[in-house]
Amino acid sequence: MSRLLEMRNINKFYYGNQVLKDVTITLDEGEILGLVGENGAGKSTLMNILFGMPVIHSTGGFGGEIVFKGERVNIDSPMKAMELGIGMVHQEFMLLPGFTVTENIKLNREITKPNFLSMVFGKRLELLDMEPMREEARKALDTIGMHSIDEMHLVAGLPVAHKQFVEIAREIDKRSLKLLVLDEPTAVLTESEAEILLNVVRLLSQKGISIIFISHRLHEVLEVAHKIVILRDGAVVGEGPKEKFTLFEIAEKMVGRKVENLELPPRKVPLDENKIIMSIKDLHVHMPGEEVKGFSIDIREGEILGIGGLAGQGKLGVANGIFGMYPATGKVTYMGKEYQLNSPLFALKNGIVYVSEDRRGVGLLLDESVEMNIVATAIQAFGMFTKRFLGFTIYDRKAIREHALRMIKELDIRCKGPAQPVRRLSGGNQQKVCLARAFTLNPKVLFVSEPTRGIDVGAKKLVLDYLVKLNREHGITIVLTSSELAELKSICDRIAIVCEGKLAAVLPPTASDVEFGLAMAGELEEVKAHG
Amino acid sequence: MVNFGSLREAIKRIDIPTLIIVFFLIGLFILAAATKVSVTTLLSDSIVRIGMNGVLVLAMLPTIRAGIGPNFGLPVGIIGGLLGGLIVMQYQVAGPIGFWIAVGISIVINFVLGWIYAWLLDKVRGQEMMVETYVGYSIVAFMSIMWLVLPFTNPEMIWAIGGKGLRYTLTLQNYFDKALNNFLRFQIGKNFSFPTGLVVFFAGSCYLVWLFFKTRPGLAIDLTGQNELYAISSGVNPKKARRNAVILSTVIAGVGILVYAQSYGFLQLYQAPLFMTFPAVASILIGGASIRRATITNVVLGTILFQTLLTVSLPVLSQVTRGDITEVLRLIVSNGMILYALTRTPKEAS
Numbered sequence: 001m002s003r004l005l006e007m008r009n010i011n012k013f014y015y016g017n018q019v020l021k022d023v024t025i026t027l028d029e030g031e032i033l034g035l036v037g038e039n040g041a042g043k044s045t046l047m048n049i050l051f052g053m054p055v056i057h058s059t060g061g062f063g064g065e066i067v068f069k070g071e072r073v074n075i076d077s078p079m080k081a082m083e084l085g086i087g088m089v090h091q092e093f094m095l096l097p098g099f100t101v102t103e104n105i106k107l108n109r110e111i112t113k114p115n116f117l118s119m120v121f122g123k124r125l126e127l128l129d130m131e132p133m134r135e136e137a138r139k140a141l142d143t144i145g146m147h148s149i150d151e152m153h154l155v156a157g158l159p160v161a162h163k164q165f166v167e168i169a170r171e172i173d174k175r176s177l178k179l180l181v182l183d184e185p186t187a188v189l190t191e192s193e194a195e196i197l198l199n200v201v202r203l204l205s206q207k208g209i210s211i212i213f214i215s216h217r218l219h220e221v222l223e224v225a226h227k228i229v230i231l232r233d234g235a236v237v238g239e240g241p242k243e244k245f246t247l248f249e250i251a252e253k254m255v256g257r258k259v260e261n262l263e264l265p266p267r268k269v270p271l272d273e274n275k276i277i278m279s280i281k282d283l284h285v286h287m288p289g290e291e292v293k294g295f296s297i298d299i300r301e302g303e304i305l306g307i308g309g310l311a312g313q314g315k316l317g318v319a320n321g322i323f324g325m326y327p328a329t330g331k332v333t334y335m336g337k338e339y340q341l342n343s344p345l346f347a348l349k350n351g352i353v354y355v356s357e358d359r360r361g362v363g364l365l366l367d368e369s370v371e372m373n374i375v376a377t378a379i380q381a382f383g384m385f386t387k388r389f390l391g392f393t394i395y396d397r398k399a400i401r402e403h404a405l406r407m408i409k410e411l412d413i414r415c416k417g418p419a420q421p422v423r424r425l426s427g428g429n430q431q432k433v434c435l436a437r438a439f440t441l442n443p444k445v446l447f448v449s450e451p452t453r454g455i456d457v458g459a460k461k462l463v464l465d466y467l468v469k470l471n472r473e474h475g476i477t478i479v480l481t482s483s484e485l486a487e488l489k490s491i492c493d494r495i496a497i498v499c500e501g502k503l504a505a506v507l508p509p510t511a512s513d514v515e516f517g518l519a520m521a522g523e524l525e526e527v528k529a530h531g
Numbered sequence: 532m533v534n535f536g537s538l539r540e541a542i543k544r545i546d547i548p549t550l551i552i553v554f555f556l557i558g559l560f561i562l563a564a565a566t567k568v569s570v571t572t573l574l575s576d577s578i579v580r581i582g583m584n585g586v587l588v589l590a591m592l593p594t595i596r597a598g599i600g601p602n603f604g605l606p607v608g609i610i611g612g613l614l615g616g617l618i619v620m621q622y623q624v625a626g627p628i629g630f631w632i633a634v635g636i637s638i639v640i641n642f643v644l645g646w647i648y649a650w651l652l653d654k655v656r657g658q659e660m661m662v663e664t665y666v667g668y669s670i671v672a673f674m675s676i677m678w679l680v681l682p683f684t685n686p687e688m689i690w691a692i693g694g695k696g697l698r699y700t701l702t703l704q705n706y707f708d709k710a711l712n713n714f715l716r717f718q719i720g721k722n723f724s725f726p727t728g729l730v731v732f733f734a735g736s737c738y739l740v741w742l743f744f745k746t747r748p749g750l751a752i753d754l755t756g757q758n759e760l761y762a763i764s765s766g767v768n769p770k771k772a773r774r775n776a777v778i779l780s781t782v783i784a785g786v787g788i789l790v791y792a793q794s795y796g797f798l799q800l801y802q803a804p805l806f807m808t809f810p811a812v813a814s815i816l817i818g819g820a821s822i823r824r825a826t827i828t829n830v831v832l833g834t835i836l837f838q839t840l841l842t843v844s845l846p847v848l849s850q851v852t853r854g855d856i857t858e859v860l861r862l863i864v865s866n867g868m869i870l871y872a873l874t875r876t877p878k879e880a881s
Binding site for chain 1: 742743745746747750751754757758760761763764765766767768824
């Protein structure tokens with residue numbers, strides 16, 4: 001194997017802050033490099049440098065040199081990177097939603113055919129030749145095993161996982177592709193989809209394409225990478241073939257402190273199986289992409305119930321439907337009384353609080369201060385933190401500040417102060433603000449969806465710990481929806497698996513991965529029935 | 532020791548256009564001092580203009596905060612205000628009391644008009660600003676007919692010849708002319724008089740609106756404007772919040788035109804309401820608001836800058852140049868400001 005890429009002694013400053021310190025990485029042809037690090041460790045900056053993103057050059061460039069295929073190169077624009085054969089699949093989707101899969105894959109590399117006008121006026125007026133474009137797009141999709149994606153479908157209607165695969169297909173359709181950077185490719189995928197993706201990555205590697213694989217899911221990195229580089233605070237703190245590392249060692253090096261398995265504290269009062277706080281029967285939720293079609297379950301008072309399942313099967317729809325964010329029908333009884341669906345206000349008034357999976361879209365007022373984010377809902381729904389003034393009931397700045405400071409301390413929210421806008425906080429801290437907001441509402445039942453999506457290992461543990469604390473100390477019933485099975489297994493009492501919008505199985509956290517896998521595929525019952 | 536760091540932070544937060552206008556204004560005052568124009572007279576006039584226009588600018592606040600942009604349909608509220616004034620004249624209520632009655636009537640009328648207007652805006656969610664502009668034009672055209680048809684009979688109001696239809700401008704001399712301006716007015720020196728009532732009224736209106744935005748219905752408007760989904764998950768009905776914002780804006784506009792009219796001394800009918808919108812929109816934007824975010828500070832600062840600019844530029848620039856440059860300046864500043872704010876929106880959104 002010959003050396004493909006060498007990034008030597010890379011240094012980068014952002015406004016006086018050193019974000020990369022003498023980072024050196026090397027990559028051979030066909031090699032898979034796992035790049036891991038907490039949020040803000042410098043992974044994205046390093047990749048932006050490699051890809052010549054304008055943000056690097058508008059902030060003063062970088063120090064060090066890049067050697068590609070034995071030659072020193074100056075990558076000053078993404079265009080240049082693409083010419084060299086470097087492709088990148090970004091964390092955020094870079095697809096045109098109103099275009100078909102084919103058009104997205106072949107964007108700017110369309111196959112055209114001449115016509116009368118183009119013969120006169122030149123190549124720019126040639127028409128798209130849809131047939132070969134389709135074929136090539138098909139080929140690219142088939143290469144990565146995505147036979148089920150229709151190449152003529154509009155991207156807008158695709159599930160997130162498929163969008164991810166379309167992005168990858170677009171990159172491998174470029175024939176000159178030598179190096180593919182995958183930035184958190186599995187963040188939005190479920191475990192089985194991630195598995196497919198990992199297989200694709202291996203396949204590409206066998207074809208001689210080098211890959212830089214960035215992921216928060218360490219076991220994936222361990223599984224797929226040949227070599228691992230660990231970044232912490234802009235410096236390389238660990239490097240070597242993957243055989244050198246175990247999961248725990250990587251996690252430890254990444255965060256710089258020991259990570260142990262969650263040890264769950266005992267309950268004061270043992271769970272009573274017959275005490276049902278909420279009983280859901282035949283719930284239908286019309287949530288595009290996460291349709292729920294007849295889901296039923298009894299939620300026990302004081303438990304932590306996990307809801308898992310593959311993306312698009314409806315697990316996210318359950319919480320959204322109960323809280324009233326999407327139109328829902330069904331029969332729900334709550335504390336012995338009938339529960340009114342489709343009304344967030346009714347839910348709030350009855351102690352049902354929802355922390356959305358869409359943190360930035362639903363959960364936060366990005367330009368508002370940390371304190372307003374924490375209390376706004378409490379003021380609105382319950383008139384908390386208010387006082388009478390000149391006949392008006394207005395909110396009380398002092399009470400709000402006091403409460404916010406208390407929550408910031410309790411949850412260890414890293415911010416400059418309660419007046420800082422949440423937009424500038426990191427993902428983990430934003431999530432803590434969401435949890436603080438939820439806790440302020442004194443929930444009886446707390447629905448939390450994907451609380452650790454896109455946040456780093458250290459913050460993840462804090463968030464899960466806090467959920468357990470709420471459950472044990474305040475007796476709050478928690479319904480945790482997550483795509484990460486390990487997370488569900490670590491803190492839940494029971495785990496409900498949703499498949500095709502229905503309850504497929506309720507499993508104890510000690511159940512084997514095989515059982516979970518079968519349940520997610522909706523085949524557990526059949527296997528049990530037929531032995 | 533001056534803390535340069537915090538000073539630089541403070542300047543950074545001010546908008547570039549606001550800064551330009553401020554410097555331009557300072558330049559004008561220097562020019563005024565150099566020429567023979569009396570600076571005290573200019574200041575006195577400026578304060579009157581700030582007070583008379585301020586409430587109209589305030590009307591922009593609720594809709595911006597509800598996330599539907601400045602209320603380009605200001606004429607809707609203005610019509611309601613004018614009707615209030617006309618009814619007072621018809622019944623010949625003389626003196627300052629007439630102003631308060633007119634305000635009361637206009638609030639009732641605008642409550643109804645605002646409701647209908649809000650219902651319409653809800654149907655065109657996402658394109659409010661454009662639709663508002665056309666609603667403004669339409670209602671002015673419609674009312675131009677109505678002014679001729681409505682059964683007003685007070686001879687001071689209707690055309691002297693023919694005896695039918697309302698005049699273009701109606702003098703308020705025997706009614707509530709200067710009702711606020713003269714309230715507790717005091718004189719300092721020869722050229723400077725302070726319209727206490729007017730300023731107190733503007734300040735009071737600002738304070739009330741500020742208080743309103745600290746109440747739950749006010750907060751609901753804020754939440755809706757900032758993140759509709761967050762608002763929904765906080766138990767807010769965004770439709771209702773937006774409706775409240777539009778009604779509030781319309782009501783304030785009605786009060787605003789009456790404040791304007793009592794200071795000006797005339798009620799202006801027919802096409803006149805159309806010319807109130809853009810200066811009001813421009814004012815709040817100059818004050819540093821964007822079409823998505825605005826505060827009371829933006830309202831006050833913007834009104835002060837815009838109105839002072841107009842008052843000062845006329846006498847000062849006419850000394851330096853020929854002709855009436857003020858009107859040109861007003862158009863450049865107000866339209867330019869709106870254009871700037873609109874082009875800035877996409878950047879803000881990201």
